[in-house]
Amino acid sequence: MIRRAVMLLTAILAAVLAVPGVVSAAPDDIVKVAIVRTSEQNGGRADTLPQIAQRNLGDRARATEILDLNRARPQRDGGALTDSGEVRPGWILLLPDDAEGPDVQLGRVNSDTTGGSDSLLTGQVVAAVAGAVILALLSLLVIFRRRIGRGVRDRYRAYRDNARWHQQIQERMRARAELAAEFAADQRRPALARQASVELAADTVEAYALRVDEHTVTAWVTADHQPRQPWHAETDVVWTRPATATASPPSGGGAVAPCLVRVGGEDGTLFVDLTWLDGVLAIRGSAGVAIDVVANLLADLTRFRPDLPVLSVPGLGGEPPGLPRNAVRLRSVGELRIDAPASGTDDGMVRLAARRRSLTSLAVIAEMPSPEEAEHLLAACGPGTGQIAIVLGDLPGARWRWNAEADGKVRLPEIGLTVTAPSR
Structure with a gap:
């Protein structure tokens, strides 16, 4: 540390000795x-006083x-600065003492600044x-060479990590x-999911989520009895x-028709049944990914359930994308009707409290409602009303809450899965 201090003092002393003209000159001369x-030096534009x-x-x-400092001071080309403020390339202009910028230089002028002599650098x-x-x-480079080396290495690592991150994002x-294009063209997996949901419902087994891949159909169910062939219980x-x-062919019997929609893909296509929502779904986290999910x-509703009425409440960014043409536009959450809930509804954990209900409508809320609107929304889309809602944002009291990540992942805590959402 002492050696560094001595080297720094030596550098300062050398700097002082190297400018005798500055030290010995009178303050008024420099x-x-x-x-x-x-x-050309100014990016193709003429330079100006401002x-x-x-x-x-x-x-x-x-x-x-x-x-004021340069008015009427003669320049080498015979011109002088006037009240018009017009300047010419190459003129040497005096600056205030506190000037600190890329053009600042030290100069010496004669004591008679109003005479005909030029100001000279x-x-x-x-x-x-x-x-x-x-x-x-050079002295600082020797003293702080290790720190400078670390800084260069850190900047290089940051640049490399940033490039890798951009590549991962791309x-x-x-x-x-590619997943969005696959969803648009896929007819097989939605049909398999619907068939499996109807099969289970006919056997009094209700599935609130299904995943379909090339070889397997997986169902998240609420039944507490053993499955029948060809189903096998993993848990x-x-x-x-x-x-x-x-x-075996479904026996019918008035089961609630499923309302399956695709959330994303990860080791297969994940479907959720909105008839199980029985309340409000809040999609929080990355707004862009949440909008893609909605x-x-x-x-999927337009494609597979065109009979379900869709209500829309726009936000500051407008209405949610992908609304059906026949969607009903509401001015506020307060316009949602509040019907009496069906008997037998209760509170508690999602899979215990939720019940499959025939849907009457789906409301899409493009931004977080106010506390008063949130209270109205939860009442209008409460358990047993048949009216459900999807909110873009983290709404307290929502029955289901999904997490949208910036990298396009969507986490569903209710079933412990994370999937990739297709882009719009």
Whole structure:
């Protein structure tokens, strides 16, 4: 540490000794000046007093100070600055003492500043100052070489990590776009999911989510009894069967028709049954990904359940994307009707409290409602009303709450799965 201090003092002493002209000169002789730029030096534009003031004083309005210092001072080309403020390339202009900018240089002028002599940049002073600066920089480089090396390595690692992150984002966006195209063209997996849901419902087994891949159908169920062939119980609430297998024909019996929509893909396509929502779904986290999820759900409703009425409450960014053409536009959450809930509804955990209900309508809320609106929304879309809602935002009291991540992932805590959402 002492060695570094000695080297730094040596550098400072060398810098002082290198500028004798500055030390010995009278304060009135050494001034700060700037040379008016050519248009090539100024990005193709003619230089002006406001630009010079902005660069060297940090305030365009201080151009008047430069004008006062240089009014009528003769320049080498025979011209002089007038009240018009017009300057010519190559003119040397005096600057206020606090000037600190890219054009600031030290100069020496004669004591008779109003005479006909030119203001001159002192080459010796400039060279001495440049030498002092170089010496100081070299000394600092020796003293802080390790710290500078670490800084360079850290910046390189940050650049490399940033490039890798951008590459991952691009790959993720391509994967989400491919998933969106796959969803638009896929007819097989929605049919398999609906068939499996109807099969289970006919056997008094209700599935609130299904995942379909190339070989297997997986169902998250509420039944507490053993499955029948071709279903196999992986756990108490997760059943599977081969995608090509079929159970006995459904017997009907007034079961609630499923309302399946796709959330995303990850080791298969994940479907959720909105008849199980029986309340409000809040999609929180990344707003862009949440909007993509809602747009995809609405596209599936338009495709598979065009009979379900959709109500829309726009937000500051407008209405949610993907709304059906026949969607009903509401001005506020307060316009949602409040019907008496069906008997037998209760509170508690999602799978215990929720019940499959025939849906009467779906409301899509494009932004977080106010506390008063939230209270009205939860009452209008409460258990047993048949009216459900999807809210973009983290709504307290929502029955289901999904988490949308910035990388396009969507986490469903109710079933412990994370999927990739297709992009719009």
